[in-house]
Amino acid sequence: MALGVPAFPFTFVVHFLGIVGIVLVLVWNIHFRGGFAWESSNKSLIFNIHPVLMLIGMIIIGGEAIISYKSLPLTKQVKKLIHLLLHAVALVLGIIxxxxxxxxxxxxxxxxxxxxxxxxxxGVIVLYGIQWIYGFVIFFYPGGTPDIRRESLPWHVLFGLLVYVLAVGAAVLGFLEKLTFLESSGLAKYGSEAFLVNFTAVLTILFGAFVVLSAISEGPAVPADDYAPL
Amino acid sequence: MALGVPAFPFTFVVHFLGIVGIVLVLVWNIHFRGGFAWESSNKSLIFNIHPVLMLIGMIIIGGEAIISYKSLPLTKQVKKLIHLLLHAVALVLGIIxxxxxxxxxxxxxxxxxxxxxxxxxxGVIVLYGIQWIYGFVIFFYPGGTPDIRRESLPWHVLFGLLVYVLAVGAAVLGFLEKLTFLESSGLAKYGSEAFLVNFTAVLTILFGAFVVLSAISEGPAVPADDYAPL
Structure with missing residues (x-):
């Protein structure tokens, strides 16, 4: 199922949709929902932190982490470090x-x-954490044997994409659940806010689809001095 | 991303999970929700047709259609016919x-x-219909040129899996939405019915994951006389 097309154009779509997604979720939670607070008598301001950190963290930064091997014209070692660090940021923001x-x-x-x-x-945050630890130990430090790396790389990619698709699913379920609660409490079903949230869900699915498309397409040519082990 | 492992064991998991899914969605809608009717003053009985046909049709029969190339020890022509017919059944049940x-x-x-x-x-039903018509015209009747078939097959597989994953997502959103409505009307959040519906959603995701896993794994060896055009 690897596509014989270059990933680079798809990765630009990912960056663009990511910026749009950040704007949409911030407009929703600041303009429509009243902003954020960690301590407040208005408990809704505490909740508002949740969709913003999940979308920007696990979905957008997590998606950029996945495509770093396809989007960056750098050596494999540098891209691996970026992949590892962006996923760590995604995981920490997800936990918060x-x-x-x-x-x-x-x-x-x-x-x-x-x-x-x-x-x-x-389920997703647990699997994401397991996947990160496995990747760290096998591909970064201390690192598995060349056989273990070669054997487990396609499964690392597959399992990572599965967990990512589940994360996208969880995000979209969250948008639907929150909007259903708001509509039960009187929010207009065809009003501006309802459309904004639904379009954020559309955006989230498109972002996820282009992340997967980038991941299964061809990365930039590897520099000649970069045929080091994985 | 093609996995160098045989698909056959995964396809058995798909069949098994499919049977469990049919049982769960029928128990929910017959035992807990009161069964079905096309005309009734109890309008809920009309609604109950919806989750049953969507899950059994688009998800389970649609999933079996996808894996038919990997699950059946038959010639490619017969498997293609089964693929086409099962997807048609899935589409018709989805529309109803x-x-x-x-x-x-x-x-x-x-x-x-x-x-x-x-x-x-x-969105899914429209894309599903477009995908079916494209497959029919290019791969069945009248059929595209060998170049068009060869070029478009990986995109047919990719687009088909994308639409299928979206269908699984739509089904899970539906379970969450319906359950949220029922809980807003007083259904116990930790009661038997709530757990049944949530486990049906878990089952639906597992079923979809094993369908995708089957589709990207290796099919049974093609009989020697079966190297006909796609």
């Missing part, structure tokens, strides 16, 4: 974002972990 | 299922097409 959701629930008397969004989200 | 959702909305005074589940669902 999930903590914000629990904090909001606990301070508002809302039940935790009953919805499928929360189930999938917890 | 979507019609049932509109019928329920219209007869109950509920707004149409405001939620992201409905947006994605309409």
């Amino acid at each position: 974002g999930i903590y914000a959701a629990f904090k909001y629930h606990n301070e508002s008397g809302i039940a935790n972990l009953y919805s499928f969004h929360s189930w999938l989200g917890i | 299922g979507i019609y049932a959702a509109f019928k329920y909305h219209n007869e109950s005074g509920i707004a149409n097409l405001y939620s992201f589940h409905s947006w994605l669902g309409i």
Whole structure:
């Protein structure tokens, strides 16, 4: 299923959609939802941290981490370091974002972990963490044997893309769940905010699709002095 | 990203999960939701047709259609016919299922097409139809030139898997949306029905993951007399 087309144009679409996604989720949570707070009597401001950190962290920075091997004209060692660091940032922002959701629930008397969004989200953050640790140990430090690296690379790519697609799914479930709650409390079903949130969900799926498309396309030519082990 | 492992064991997991999925969605809609009707003063019975036909049609039969090339020890021509027919059945059940959702909305005074589940669902059924027509014309009748077939086959596979993953996403969004409505109307958040629906969503994702895994793994050896054009 590797596509014999260059990934580079797809990676530009990813960067562009990523910027649009950041703008959309910030406009939603600042302009429509009133902004952010870590401590506040207005508990909704605590919740607002959640969608912003999950989208910017796990989806957008995580997506950029995945495509770093295809989007950057650098040596493999440098790209690997960027891949590792961006995924670490994505993971940390994801953990803080999930903590914000629990904090909001606990301070508002809302039940935790009953919805499928929360189930999938917890599953994704656990798998994301396992995948990061496996990648670190096998491909970075101390590093597996050449056989183990070669054997496990396609599975690392496949499992990583699976976890990423599940993360995109969890994000879209979150948009739908939050909007359904807001609409149950009187928000207009065809109003500006509802359309903004739904278009953010459309954007999230397009972003994820172009990340996957970049990942299965051909990266830039490897510099001649860069045929080091993985 | 083609995996150098045989698809056959994965296809058995698909069949098994498919049977479990059919049982779960029927138990939910018959035992917990009261069964089905096309005409009834109890409009919920019209709605119940929707999740059953979408899951059994587009997800399970559609998934079996995708893996038919990997699961069946038959000639390519026979497998192509099965692929085509199962996708047609999936598409027809999907259209009837979507019609049932509109019928329920219209007869109950509920707004149409405001939620992201409905947006994605309409997008998927349209793309599914386009993909089926393209496959029919290029690969079945009248059939494209050998160049067109060879060039477009990887894109047919890629686009088909993309649409299928979106269909799985739409199904899971539907389970979450329906359950959120039921819980807003008083259904217990940690009760039997809520767990049943959430586990059906888990099952749906696992089924989709094994369909994709089967599709990117190695099919059974092609019989020697079967190197006909695609």
